[in-house]
Amino acid sequence: MSSSEQASTSSGISPIWNWRITALCGALLLVVGLAAISFGPINLSFIHIIKTLARLPGGLSGQDKTVLIDLRLPRAILAALVGAALATSGAVYQSVFRNPLADPYLLGAASGAGLGATIAITNAHGNVYSLLPIFSFIGGTLAVLTSFFISGRFFAEPQSLLLSGIAVGSFATAVQTYLQQRHSASLRPVYSWILGELTVANWQIVTWSSVYILMAIGILIAVSKQLDGLMLSDEEAFSLGINPNRLRIIAVSAATLATATAVSASGLIGFVGIVVPHLVRGITHRVTNRNLLTISLAGAAFLVLADLGARTLLSPAELPIGVITAFVGAPFFLVVLRKRRTFSR
Amino acid sequence: MIAIDSLEVTLSGKKILSDISIEIPDGRWSCLVGPNGAGKTTLLKVLLGTAPYSGSVKSDGVEVFRNQKRNVAFVPQQPHIPQGMSVAEYVALGRSKRDGWGNESAASRSFISSILEQTNLYGMQRQPVTQLSGGEMQRTLIARALVQEPELILLDEPTSALDLHHQIEVLNNLQILQAQGVTIVSTMHDITLAAMYAERIIVMREGRVLVDGPSESIIHSPQLKAAFDDRINVFTLDSGRPVVVARKDELER
Numbered sequence: 001m002s003s004s005e006q007a008s009t010s011s012g013i014s015p016i017w018n019w020r021i022t023a024l025c026g027a028l029l030l031v032v033g034l035a036a037i038s039f040g041p042i043n044l045s046f047i048h049i050i051k052t053l054a055r056l057p058g059g060l061s062g063q064d065k066t067v068l069i070d071l072r073l074p075r076a077i078l079a080a081l082v083g084a085a086l087a088t089s090g091a092v093y094q095s096v097f098r099n100p101l102a103d104p105y106l107l108g109a110a111s112g113a114g115l116g117a118t119i120a121i122t123n124a125h126g127n128v129y130s131l132l133p134i135f136s137f138i139g140g141t142l143a144v145l146t147s148f149f150i151s152g153r154f155f156a157e158p159q160s161l162l163l164s165g166i167a168v169g170s171f172a173t174a175v176q177t178y179l180q181q182r183h184s185a186s187l188r189p190v191y192s193w194i195l196g197e198l199t200v201a202n203w204q205i206v207t208w209s210s211v212y213i214l215m216a217i218g219i220l221i222a223v224s225k226q227l228d229g230l231m232l233s234d235e236e237a238f239s240l241g242i243n244p245n246r247l248r249i250i251a252v253s254a255a256t257l258a259t260a261t262a263v264s265a266s267g268l269i270g271f272v273g274i275v276v277p278h279l280v281r282g283i284t285h286r287v288t289n290r291n292l293l294t295i296s297l298a299g300a301a302f303l304v305l306a307d308l309g310a311r312t313l314l315s316p317a318e319l320p321i322g323v324i325t326a327f328v329g330a331p332f333f334l335v336v337l338r339k340r341r342t343f344s345r
Numbered sequence: 346m347i348a349i350d351s352l353e354v355t356l357s358g359k360k361i362l363s364d365i366s367i368e369i370p371d372g373r374w375s376c377l378v379g380p381n382g383a384g385k386t387t388l389l390k391v392l393l394g395t396a397p398y399s400g401s402v403k404s405d406g407v408e409v410f411r412n413q414k415r416n417v418a419f420v421p422q423q424p425h426i427p428q429g430m431s432v433a434e435y436v437a438l439g440r441s442k443r444d445g446w447g448n449e450s451a452a453s454r455s456f457i458s459s460i461l462e463q464t465n466l467y468g469m470q471r472q473p474v475t476q477l478s479g480g481e482m483q484r485t486l487i488a489r490a491l492v493q494e495p496e497l498i499l500l501d502e503p504t505s506a507l508d509l510h511h512q513i514e515v516l517n518n519l520q521i522l523q524a525q526g527v528t529i530v531s532t533m534h535d536i537t538l539a540a541m542y543a544e545r546i547i548v549m550r551e552g553r554v555l556v557d558g559p560s561e562s563i564i565h566s567p568q569l570k571a572a573f574d575d576r577i578n579v580f581t582l583d584s585g586r587p588v589v590v591a592r593k594d595e596l597e598r
Contacts (some may be wrong), residue, residue: 100428225447228438231427238395239419241442281429290447311427 001145002297018139021284025157025297032311033080037072037254044068049213056109075201077210079263079321080300083272085213085262087299089255090273092220095227095289096251097162102211104259104273107252109299111172117193118176122183132193133205137264143168144256161252193267198307198321201266209265216258217296223250240316269303271321275329276302346371347409347497347528351400354387354552361387362398362552369545374519374529376543376560377571378536383549385532386422389499393419404497414499416442418490420502424482426474432485433470436461439492457492464488464518479506482513487518498522500531502577504538516542536589537576540564548572564589 038044044064052068060068089104097106105111109255116139120131144165151164180187226247229237237244262269276299284291306324313319362384369392377385390440391397391448394417395411409415418439427435429513434452440453449457461467464484469477469584482507491496503519504512512535520542523529533539539546547557548569557570563569564587570577580588 098425098427192567208491225445227443228427228434228446231425231430232438233425234391234420235395235419236422236424237441239393239499240414240438241413241418243413245349 017129021280021291022294025280025294025301029080029297029301029304030303032308033076036076036079036304037044037068038130039308039312040067041073042067044072049328060217073115074206075198075307076304078201079198079207079304081206081210082262082266082269083276083298083306084217085258085301086221086272087215087302088217088296089259089262091253091277091289091292091295092227092255092271095230096248098231099157099162100278101274102162104255104262105169105268105270106162107147107256108143108168108172109140109171109259110263110268111176112146113137113140113260114194114268115139115143115179116264117267118179118186118190118286121189121193121340122179122186132207133264137260137263139172140260140263143172144260147260170322192320194322197318198266198310199318200287209261212261213258216254217259219254220251220258221292221296223247223291225291227251227289266321267289269325271319271322271325272299272303275325275332279321279332308326326328346357347402347404349391349400351404352391352402353399354384354396356387356390357576360552362391365400365554365559367547367554369528370529371528372523372526373545374531374543375545375547375557377483377530377532377547378534378539378569379549379550379555382551384547384552384574386501388549389419389501389530389532392497393499395418400465405487409475413495416427416493417494418493418498420486420490420500420503422505426482428475429473430535432456432474432477433461433469435485436466436492441490442493453492454487460488460559464491464523465514480508480511482517483511483515488517491518491522495529496566497530500529502532503523503536505534512538536564536569537587540589562585 001051023064034046038049042064044067044128046055047067048058048060048064051057052065090102093102094100094103096102113136115135118130118133118136129139147161147165147168151161172225176190180189180190181313216316226242227239229242230251232240234244237247238268278294279297279302280291280298284294289316303321303325306328307321309324309328310319310321311323347369349368350366352362353360353534354362367387377388379385387396389399391402392409394412394415397410402416404412407414437449437453437457440457440494441447445519451592458467461470464487466481466484466488469481474482474485483503487503492499498519498521503515507515516538516566519529519531529543531543533543536546543560545557546560546563546569548555548563548566550572555572556563556566558566565579569579576592577593578590578592
């Protein structure tokens, strides 16, 4: 054992072990990603997929190649991006608001995006899906900005932002319900979008959402270690070298950007933002934000796997992905909670 | 030395501290005493650099407000206790300023181990902080402050939640730190303990400093009695040690 490992063990801090879990989540993402682009109504072999992606001779051609490149690959990448965005934002909100039940949709991002999407669906003439991401992104961002504006006391007490987020969210949901009742023909597409879907994935959506999501996750991982300081009082955080207000603004803005982008690209996919962070913390027995990269990778793998289930379980019909995440996530969550309680006894 | 000159603090239109001009010497233990609402905690936050003020509070000639170049440890009376963080992780936060967040060096980890041993926390490293008793949590807070190797340590009622045995244990740990030349400023309700450990006592009431000076002279001063409406008695034991007790009111029958 090296001297640094000895020191780690005796002080009870072992950063090396944490990287093994991160690497494991990365490997898991690759495996489920490969499975997701391989399985479906048309099964594609791993060898052919790898040859096609590496542009080696003997790869796929014709319809199979179109299925891989234009349908499954952008869908799997979008699922990974959205999963990473929701899981990372959830973990960050939980730290910033010192609330283990905080989720990415907390500040009104989801309800605002839902209202934006409803406005698009109820007023659209022609191809509504091309407008959905723009309307829901604007709706989600406006709702969060309104929450910030109303709370005012964000600097003094972060909980007030949380409360104004709930109020703004409820208001947006009320307006959305009113619009739905007035345009009953639009009920089905709105509900389908609310349950979350990745069927609209294409390279255009992947490109613009990846820019925002990767930028936001990059910022959050860069400040992730400091986020531990926000779990203390502001005075303690200051004494440890943190400017708590500035860090809160950076963290909440980046997490909201990631959430709004994810919602506008794929609708509302519940449970990921709460289940995945707690799952990773339960497995690693670590609550600190040092494992934010692990949470991002686990979130990506979880949603790619959930989407594979949504596409294949009732094939050729598709289940809403939100049903899968809740169906799989809730029991998993309960097992982890129970294990955690046993561990901490 | 920290030089405080004409300090005033106003919060939501209410004056919390007014007209305070004192000096806090380096390497000494100064203790703030006074009744509830005297402004002791606010003065600690001013010294930390988080409370806005008018007047001047200079540490080695530099204003302390929002000055994070100083290495100051803060031990609050009621800490936010993070869910699920282990004792070792919590104590390791104290190294953040020296090593960067989450980047404890191997030398730092050895140092953390030695502090855990010194504060009788060794063997509890992996225990979640949420499961600690009041005394254990207080020792954990002190351990984090010790790990920080600060130039100044500020403590808000460090002994209020502890039994007598643990009070002495915590105060002895601070005395070791003081012997190493660290400046200590604490608030304390137990004036007997304050006189036993602190070298200087600063008596406060209603946002003002009534008197400050060496413990042995302040403890017998009329201003100390005045701060508590003359409802305390000061006795001197045969050993020469002063004891401060609350005076029991005689009820009219």
